[in-house]
Amino acid sequence: MDIRALKQEVAKQLVEGYRFASQLQILLSKNPDHGPNDLNRIVSGSGPVDELMAKILGSFDKTISVLGSFEPVSVAVPVDGSRNTSSGDSPAAAVSDGRCENSGDCRKRTLGVNKGKRGCYKRQRKSQSWTVESNTSEDAHAWRKYGQKEILNATYPRSYFRCTHKNTQGCRATKQVQKLEHNPEMFQITYIGNHTCNSPNEEIPAKIEPFEIAMDSDNTTCGSCTINDQIKAKLQDENCSDVTGTVLKEELEVDCDDHDRKYYQPTAEDLSLVWQDLAFDEHDLMYGSMWGNE
DNA sequence: TGCATTTGACCGTA
DNA sequence: TACGGTCAAATGCA
Numbered sequence: 001m002d003i004r005a006l007k008q009e010v011a012k013q014l015v016e017g018y019r020f021a022s023q024l025q026i027l028l029s030k031n032p033d034h035g036p037n038d039l040n041r042i043v044s045g046s047g048p049v050d051e052l053m054a055k056i057l058g059s060f061d062k063t064i065s066v067l068g069s070f071e072p073v074s075v076a077v078p079v080d081g082s083r084n085t086s087s088g089d090s091p092a093a094a095v096s097d098g099r100c101e102n103s104g105d106c107r108k109r110t111l112g113v114n115k116g117k118r119g120c121y122k123r124q125r126k127s128q129s130w131t132v133e134s135n136t137s138e139d140a141h142a143w144r145k146y147g148q149k150e151i152l153n154a155t156y157p158r159s160y161f162r163c164t165h166k167n168t169q170g171c172r173a174t175k176q177v178q179k180l181e182h183n184p185e186m187f188q189i190t191y192i193g194n195h196t197c198n199s200p201n202e203e204i205p206a207k208i209e210p211f212e213i214a215m216d217s218d219n220t221t222c223g224s225c226t227i228n229d230q231i232k233a234k235l236q237d238e239n240c241s242d243v244t245g246t247v248l249k250e251e252l253e254v255d256c257d258d259h260d261r262k263y264y265q266p267t268a269e270d271l272s273l274v275w276q277d278l279a280f281d282e283h284d285l286m287y288g289s290m291w292g293n294e
Numbered sequence: 295t296g297c298a299t300t301t302g303a304c305c306g307t308a
Numbered sequence: 309t310a311c312g313g314t315c316a317a318a319t320g321c322a
Binding site: 146147149151152158160162174176 | 310
């Protein structure tokens with residue numbers, strides 16, 4: 001079975017799974033207070049609904065991870081022979097990931113032997129980011145704080161986190177956490193990029209509450225729709241959905257590489273992002289009209 | 295001792 | 309040029 005067939009099969013399974021999750025979400029939305037038709041009565045245990053959702057979405061997470069594992073690592077052919085042809089997920093790539101990989105841009109500093117590399121990095125493009133608000137800054141993934149900054153005209157500093165598995169698995173996911181001005185109890189969390197690591201969902205603490213995608217001020221637009229539109233627009237802006245050849249594919253991996261594996265937080269909203277992205281990439285990169293052929 | 299966090303320095307971008 | 313994002317040495321902690 002070739003990779004295309006495998007991807008089609010996985011994607012097909014995701015279609016069904018997504019539908020099921022969507023139906024469950026609808027049920028939940030109809031019973032926000034866990035009323036007479038409370039799903040808690042269907043599933044035993046504490047916080048069964050959230051737990052069930054976490055399991056379902058966790059399955060998506062893993063499936064998409066598997067899908068990502070089929071990504072050919074030698075697709076990107078160097079134009080000038082100088083660029084690493086790996087997908088950037090290997091540990092070796094992780095070491096140089098994000099900094100000094102194009103050594104020509106690395107200016108040597110005069111701060112000492114080790115300090116010479118400080119600040120020599122490649123800033124991650126925000127081609128794929130979304131913001132949520134939550135009463136906790138924690139989530140299902142393991143993060144490592146790498147910085148904190150005072151932001152102009154902001155009361156609270158902004159903390160910067162990267163995936164713990166950045167070095168081991170080359171995961172480029174990062175997030176920024178900042179307390180809300182009007183509600184310090186809440187955190188505004190901006191996720192940038194997607195996890196390419198195989199962070200186990202088993203580590204998800206049961207007590208963690210699901211995120212809420214930030215609503216528009218008038219609450220007329222659901223966060224996922226807004227985010228999807230933004231991503232879609234962004235992808236189009238960056239020609240990420242217009243990949244027709246090897247060189248462009250490489251550009252995609254450089255500038256939009258995280259689009260290849262769109263999975264992240266185990267929430268319904270974010271799952272829609274997963275879905276959106278899969279549709280985008282598989283459609284545009286591989287099959288051309290895969291979903292239309294269904 | 296190893297890993298996570300803190301914090302000042304540095305760089306990219308608008 | 310200022311601001312924000314990232315790096316990495318120093319430090320803290322289990």
